[in-house]
Amino acid sequence: MAVPTVTDEWVIESVSSPGSPALRLNKSVPVEAIGNDEVLLEIKAVSLNYRDLAIASGGYPLPVKFPLIPTSDGSGVVLAVGASVTSLSVGDAVCVLPAPLHVSGHLTTATHRTLGDGDLSGLLRRHVVLPASWVARFPDYLTFVEASTLGAAGVTAWxxxxxxxxxxxxxxxxxxxQGTGATAMFAAGFAVLSGATVVGTTSSDAKAQWLTELGVSKVLNYREDPTWGETARKLSPNGEGVDLVVDVGGSGTLAQSLKAIRYDGTVAVTGFLTGGEGGPGPSLIEVLPRAANVRGILGGSRAQYEEMVGMMKQWKFHPTVDKRVFGFEDAKEAYEYLRAQKHVGKVVIEIRR
Structure with a gap:
């Protein structure tokens, strides 16, 4: 494979307005030299997260450094390897781990670093040089587009x-x-395959079909049923409540999530889609009536990625990717599409030659 000396990359210089990300395409940027422990990747596909929108518009709750190359999730092929690399070979198909320093166990200040926020450069470019330990192989039955979704949404759900x-x-x-975004779809699919009964929420009958096809037992339209949490609890055995809620909304959904769970159940908070809608959300004391466990989720480790991939191979699980896949030159449009919430599953940018 030819080793390029220049590449193209998208850059965000500063905070932009929510509806128009300030993405600029830089062409013919020099490719870094490959270190002994590094690999050169040709990026094949990049998937977007709500986090990417928040970073671009200044709504991300964690520190951000501009200018930055955005996005944290991608897949690609190895074009070259450093002299000390033995775990990968030229031609290997891999995905990039968004939190590459989190190998296993609990997060620490040192390991909680993620791509695409200016601390570590992101993947919205044609080529990138990375430490070999930051990438991992994916199941060979997946396409590059599908594999680009595994690192954040897949591992977070796992x-x-x-x-x-x-x-x-x-x-x-x-x-x-909650909803039909990527993490929710991964979680619903994994839970069904594990033998759990899954109740899903969505805003439309059209999107409900995607959940039903995954094996979700009951779909609630949260626009028609504002007390969907209470409804979900009543559906559960003896009306005791569900064991786990996958909360992607944050403050605007947490109150209903707490209504849904059984005593000593868990609400896993992994998003902030609703921001402050409906006020500041429930107070911490409201976890007491259900003896609730509320667990914040910030992605996952490499060890969890390997566990997930092992089970995906057994299940032959395919991630849900939105029917519209964007080209590299259409990155701005992909951001706007995600912000408009027109998607089901992952919004992906495919990077063709």
Whole structure:
């Protein structure tokens, strides 16, 4: 494979307005030299997260450094390897781990670093040089587009379902997921395949079909049923409540999430889609009436990625990707499409030659 000396990359110089990300395409940027422990990748696909929108518009709750190359999730092929690299070879198909320093166990200040926020450069470019330990192989039945979704949404969902203690979700449990975004779709699919009963929420009958096809038992339209959390609890055995809620909304959904769970159930908070809608959300004291566990989720580790991939191979699980896949030159449009919430599953930018 030819080793390029220049590449193209998208850059965000500063905070932009929510509806128009200040993305600029830089062409013929020099490619870094490959270190002994590094690999050169040709990026094939990049998937977007709501986090990317928040970073671009100044709404991300964690520190950001501008200018930056955005996005944290991608897949590609190895074009060259450093002299000390033995784990990968030229031609290998890999995905990039968004939190590459988190190998296993609990997060620490040192390991909680993610791509695409200016601290570590992101992947919205044609080529990138990275430490070999930052990438991992993916199941060979997946396309590059599908594989680009695994690092953040897939591993986050896996962490939600199986990352809290030795038990994890298992057959007979009840799980409530919110919406048809990527993390919710991964979580719903994994939970169904694990034998759990899944209740999902969505805003439209059209999107409900995607959940039903995953095996979700009951879909609630949260626009028609504002007390969907209470409804989900009543659906569960003896009306006791669900075992786990996958909360992607944050302050605007947490109150209903707490209504949905059983005593000593868990609400896994992994997003902030609703921002401050409906006020500041419930106070911390409201976890007491249900003896609730509220767990914040910030992605997952490499070890969890490997666990997830192992089960995906057994299940032959395919991620849900929106039917509209964007080209590299259409990155701005992809951002706007995600912001408009027109998607189901992952919004992906495919990088063709």
């Amino acid at each position: 962490n939600i379902l199986f990352g809290s203690g030795p038990r994890g979700i298992r057959a007979g449990d009840w799980v409530l997921t």
